[in-house]
Amino acid sequence: MAVAISLIYSLARVVNFAVGQFLTVTAFALFLLTDVSGRNPLHDHLGWPFLLAVPVVILGMGVLGYVLEAGLFRPTLRYPINGFVVSFALVSIFQAGFIQIFSTNPYGLPVLFPGKVTVAGAVISYERIVTIAVASISIVVLWLFLVRTNSGRAMRAMAESRESCILIGLPTGRLTSQAFVAGAMLAAVAGFLLGAAFPFDAFAGQALTLKGFVVVIIGGLGSIPGAVIAALLLGFVETGSTALGFDQWSAVVGVVLMFAILAWRPSGLLSGIESSDV
């Protein structure tokens, strides 16, 4: 899942702190649409089936991604540092909104795929299998899109040098929009998986954002294989630290890992793009 989060950064090129909030928005939106337990603070009983709600929310997030890109991020494109400021403002706004609507209680999505299977002595729920499958498929689809299609190639070129792309006549503005929409929809998929797997609350986005960035920096910005490796690495280290009884320290563990890797390899494990001057 952290993999899915991190891919967005490599794609959109704008360092978007708000992606963690996109995930939380998705999880809350799904909760609002499908909840049948009566805890819905806005509406009593929408009770949409999941098969309807998930695509609607994913499309909705795509629209939201487009609106935010066109309205807020595009004017700041010439000053990349402001992109991160804009995204941080969004984080702050979203979080305040969540607290207002949902208070600070934890919420959860119902179990969609009950049952479990025993593989070589380890008990794995179907839910987990579906999660891993959807995450893997999303990554593969994205990878194919970036490597095999013209838009994907153009986006990667744009990540290297926006100016050259303008020179050879690529529609950079439209490509940036596309990247944002794709990123937001990917975040929606990740948000769905996350909401199904873990409880979430109004502060979930902040922790997710941090985790996503740790992964991206460790893996090397702009490198998708690097992000996958880094996410697995972070997962192992965090699980290890939890097993050793340091579960409250997981944020610190990730950050320490990030600094350690950076001291060793300043541009990440698999440096995609030079990470110094942006």
Next chain:
Amino acid sequence: MSPELPTLMRRLFPAGLVGWAAVLLVLFVVLWTVPPSLGSGRLLSLATAAVIIAIAAYSFDFLFAYMGLPSLLQGSLLGVGAYTTGLAITRASMNFWVTLPLAALFGLVVAAAIGIAAVRARGAYFAILTYGASAAIVTAATNLTALTNGSLGLVVFFDAPPLGPVHLVGSKGTYYLALIMLAFCMAALLWVRRSTFGRILLAAKDSSQLAASLGINPVPYRLLAMALAGAVAGLAGPILLMHQRAIEPSQFDVLFSFQLLIAVLIGGTGTVLGPAVGTIILVFLPEVLGLSPLAAQVANSVLLLVFITTMRRGIVGSIGATARRLINQRRSKGPQLAGR
């Protein structure tokens, strides 16, 4: 507070520093006399908070405007300073005045330790690294319950003992101390900016390649600047503790640092008065509009979005640029450097 005044003074005092000293002196006298005369109620409390936050905002802008380093760490460094004093007083019964340099020192050390790894990155990458470091500090303060009392925070009741003839009493005393600290920190940062050191920093920001070709490696300078800004942020901590009496880890999280960023960008980054103007707006606007803390959080962020898309220089920066343009037109000189 008339923001045209600085530009006017700059025309009157080409030497710059003299003019600024005069402006700031006038401002200081106004701030020294007016808020305490309004009684020691909510207004004074807000004014004190604004002055303390302004100190941290200047430490943020010092790194941001002069090195392009958006540090999301400064708020947590203020927390480090506040906890240093709080623990030194409650655990070691130290004199408040002794803890002040201690708080600055801890802010400096923590900033330098993080800076060693972080200053090689710039821009948004630096922001991510300091974001992570800030989260690590807050997590540590929350989980080291034996030392910090965890998420319950510290409640410290103390009076600053008399220091020679100076004896600070009550909320007015806190306000005066905060104001003196702000003046001290502003003077120090202004002085550093005007020094050779500051000019090297600026050169290294605008063209790191050129700086490198002149044999200047910007990295140690950035580290030094980060340590200095850390000390300034740390110094604001004890005064916040004195003002609030109670502190807890989560108030120093990354959103607090983001408040500093909002203040700086609204007021105008790289200007002498900008961070203070921004902080005043940030602190008093929700009060004037009667907003709840959550609504204030949204309002501040929306305000930031408006400024960043339409008025990138901030209030003071825009007024300064307009004034300079008018003066240039009248004198029909060539265009001057825009004010950063």
